[in-house]
Each structure stands twice: as structure tokens, then as C-alpha cells.
Amino acid sequence: MKAILTVIGKDSVGIIAGVSTKLAELDINIVDVSQTIMDGYFTMMMMLEISEKTPEFDEVAAVLHALSDQLAVKISIQREEIFNAMHKL
Secondary structure (H helix, E strand, O other): OEEEEEEEEEOOOOHHHHHHHHHHHOOEEEEEEEEEEEOOEEEEEEEEEEOOOOOOHHHHHHHHHHHHHHHOOEEEEEEHHHHHHHOOO
């Protein structure tokens, strides 16, 4: 299954490292990534490949929510089909 992860917040050291390390611990592959800093605010979007070895989606979302508190950013994850349905014209 593929998922879309977004990270938004005030720029600080370690955001990419923190997110990518946590994804590796969860056995989630980063397929594509785009990130930028706009006027001191960090934004990142990732396409992820979630394998059958990965914990359940709700557990992944909970772990990432806890990480967002630790990194002082907002992390959101959605299944690809939900993301596509929400952004279809």
C-alpha cells in the first residue's frame, strides 16, 4: 500500500532525520520526497510504500503523531487512495 505523508512546521535541525529514521524503524520505504523551506517554515511531502511487515496503519499514524510532538511539527499521513479522492477535481 502507498501513503502520503506531510510535515509542516517551523524549520529546525533534525526534522528530516527524525522522520526518515522513524519510518525506517517502522519498515516503511520512502519512494519519493519533496521538501522546501519557505520564510523559515519547513514543508515536506513524501510518498511511502508500506509493506506487509509494517505495523497496522493506525499504529503507524499514532507513532507519527507522537513524533510530531517531539519534533514540534505537524505530521499527517493518509492512504494514497484517500489522498487522491480528496484532491481530485
